[in-house]
Amino acid sequence: METRLSDHGLVRIGVVSPEHRVADIAFNCEKIRQAVSANGDCRLFLLPELCVTAYSCGDLFFQSLLIEQAQQALFELAEFSADKELTLVVGAPVAQGGRLFNCAAFISCGRILGLVPKTFLPNTQEFYEERWFSSAGDRTADFLEWRGETIPFGPDLLFRAEELPDCVIGIEICEDGWVASPPSGQMAVNGATVLLNLSASPELLGKEAYRRNLVQANSARCLAAYVYASAGPGESSTDLVFSGHSLIAENGAVLAETERFQFESQTIMADVDIERLVNERVKNNSFGASRSDAGYRFIGFSLPDTGAVPLLRPVPATPFVPVAAEERAERCHEIFEIQTTGLAKRLRHVNCSRVVIGISGGLDSTLALLVTVKAFDKLGYDRSGIEAITMPGFGTTGRTRTNAERLAELLGVTLRVISIDAAVRQHFVDLGHDETVHDIIYENAQARERTQLLMNISNQVGGLLIGTGDLSELALGWCTYNGDHMSMYGVNGGVPKTLVQYLVCWCAEAEFAGETADILIDVCETPVSPELLPPHENGEIKQRTEDKVGPYLLHDFFLYHCVRLQYRPAKILFLAQQVFAGQFSDAELRRWLQTFYRRFFAQQFKRSCLPDGPKVGSVVLSPRGDWRMPSDACVALWLKDLEQLEATSGEC
Incomplete structure (x- = not known):
């Protein structure tokens, strides 16, 4: 009898920093499909911020052709997900109400189940996102009508796996996770055990360690898994260099991370222990005493199980004694x-x-x-x-x-x-x-x-x-x-x-x-x-x-x-x-x-x-x-x- 991950409260999550080109949507989507297909024992993948178009398109985001093709690409990825029984969380620009939003599209088994717009837009130093995008708070609707489908739209979406109900996914985008009061905290209090961050974080001296510490701290603070996908060096190098530094952390410990500065697609996977996270929360009365006035919409999705061997998480034989x-x-x-x-x-x-x-x-x-x-x-x-x-x-x-x-x-x-x-x-x-x-x-x-x-x-x-x-x-x-x-x-x-x-x-x-x-x-x-x-x-x-x-x-x-x-x-x-x-x-x-x-x-x-x-x-x-x-x-x-x-x- 095959042991399944969900039998033990585990879920396998993959993070892809795909090879990509600026504004080449067809190329980018093909690389996403290739990277995901190469890892058939995983059903849930996170990809970087605006990975469909690339983050560094600049004023090309004002081009209606780019925005229309990005939407088309999301539907094509949805078709791909149906064939593979996959869940993909990908970044793309989305137009609504005369505004443009930097969004995460939650795609599962053939459907776009939700679009989560970015809340905090950096607009200092090398960042000037407010030139193109509006904050999630500026949206004028909670749903979008795309090709006859009504798609939930907003930062208040949480996604619950039907096969493992304690696996609840919350999404924030890059800067959302770097602010003083990140949305992830409220998501965790409302039940999110897996927090996804789609990012395009340019590389600077010393930023690698800072980023890793931030991801670890966010996972520890929220008693959650914090999964971080970052854009790679295929982004424009006009003024910045991107490294593709992606990480998977759980309750303060890094389970996996990518090698930086690689032009080819980088993929990491880890088995996140949802049961452990729930257990930690149950016995932590400070977490139980946390309050949230925010209301969230819960959306169910199917997450087919995968075999458990080999287990993709560190389980030391001597948990009291460090190996190093x-x-x-x-x-x-x-x-x-x-x-x-x-x-x-x-x-x-x-x-x-x-x-x-x-x-x-x-x-x-x-x-x-x-x-x-x-x-x-x-x-x-x-x-x-x-x-x-x-x-x-x-x-x-x-x-x-x-x-x-x-x-x-x-x-x-x-x-x-x-x-x-x-x-x-x-x-x-x-x-x-x-x-x-x-x-x-x-x-x-x-x-x-x-x-x-x-x-x-x-x-x-x-x-x-x-x-x-x-x-x-x-x-x-x-x-x-x-x-x-x-x-x-x-x-x-x-x-x-x-x-x-x-x-x-x-x-x-x-x-x-x-x-x-x-x-x-x-x-x-x-x-x-x-x-x-x-x-x-x-x-x-x-x-x-x-x-x-x-x-x-x-x-x-x-x-x-x-x-x-x-x-x-x-x-x-x-x-x-x-x-x-x-x-x-x-x-x-x-x-x-x-x-x-x-x-x-x-x-x-x-x-x-x-x-x-x-x-x-x-x-x-x-x-x-x-x-x-x-x-x-x-x-x-x-x-x-x-x-x-x-x-x-x-x-x-």
Whole structure:
């Protein structure tokens, strides 16, 4: 069974900056047809401002022949759209009531469904559009009669896709998007999720970055897709040069953009996530509180679906970790500053220069120790006030113990080594538990003994107990209730596991050097484990967390799309199949996604009583912040969504 884009709230949009000639309408329309026909897996295309005639016709716009042929060209493009089941939004001059308007023609499946005139006409420096065109506010009719058809005319038109009703398209033309209060804002408030801008923006030094920033900002401000088509170098070069810089942005991120200064036609396509945009609006009460007095006319249009593979949008395998090394380093620096500043503020508030932290030689406790050291440095406190406690137990390996102890020595903190073996064995005697039975009692008794020691040492030295657990463990509940789950301030609670590793590696590169950096690298290469079960005979770690709960790579992917983007399981699985094809089978992805949902719902009670800790990203599970969920919520609805998908797949 073929997966369709609309099944997952996606719509494919193409932008064409076509090769063109000034005033050569036949040539221009042929190039439009060629460019569009070359991309048969897309049904919706945006083209530049006045692309039918070219933007830089000057006083030729006063020629009635040019205007008549432009109208004829729109009908010819409509016929073309019927054959291909296309929707085209193209720019053309339109005469009405003794005035000329710079318009966007919305053409779909054989008909011109609407004409949207430009509202703001630039008339300074190189622009003098008011010489030829009138503003949308000067029109004298809301409809045009063309060849026996009544065509809606005005800036108040919004176009709704019949196959995907949340896909509502609003249109503005070039300068409309550059003014202090763009029409797109009112369109968005009235339901437009896709904002199209037909433009002819001449190139100047530094304008490329400014244009990109503007498009990104407009998409973020409106919680929408902002699609921008710009005229290319086929425009007149009498005084200006046009580059054809077109972009597709969604909620502040650029999905695609063209290469500039190309004479041949340039086309970009992207799959815009309408569901994501609607979800963002639903949970954003500021958007919900926005008001609009403007009235809009809604026009339905048909948008036939296309196949979903390959997906034309970036979907990173590690949504919490940037792929680009420079951006990743910047992100790590900022997160580290947030963590250290949060802890420093708490220490200043309680007037405390002593802390206690349990260290195991694993990723989480290592990061927490590094954060604590830098917080002490920030405050000018002596690092000896950091009591680093390592508590070897039944599963502790020589590798992790050596790394923990040596790291504490190199960092100049106070190290204590306290074996928990005897205390836990006495506890087994008290419980009447057989030590050879390696069950949850065997594991949790060790975790709680360690927390008891840490809490009591904190009282002993008058210090603050620093928590080490990370965001991914909280999501899965992979922590012992009233064990490592509890502390007095948790510095890692907002950092997912996939990012913890990069943070420790970044610290090795940017914050520390020498043997300290070498140890940090080895910590990053150590398998993730709670080390609660005895190791192999050769001393290596036997208990690996990911063998039990699944790869953190997948769980962080699931967590982001479930909590941050509010996607249903079927869509998360679909995206995971695109991203992890060849790395994980569909069966594996479905299995671990089911595990994620079961654990995420069942373990909410642990998140409902978390200690304080800093938020560092867009996903956080603090009950006082971004995530408020009943501990007794039922997971059946989400699991059923996956089960239905599995049943459907089995029929194919």
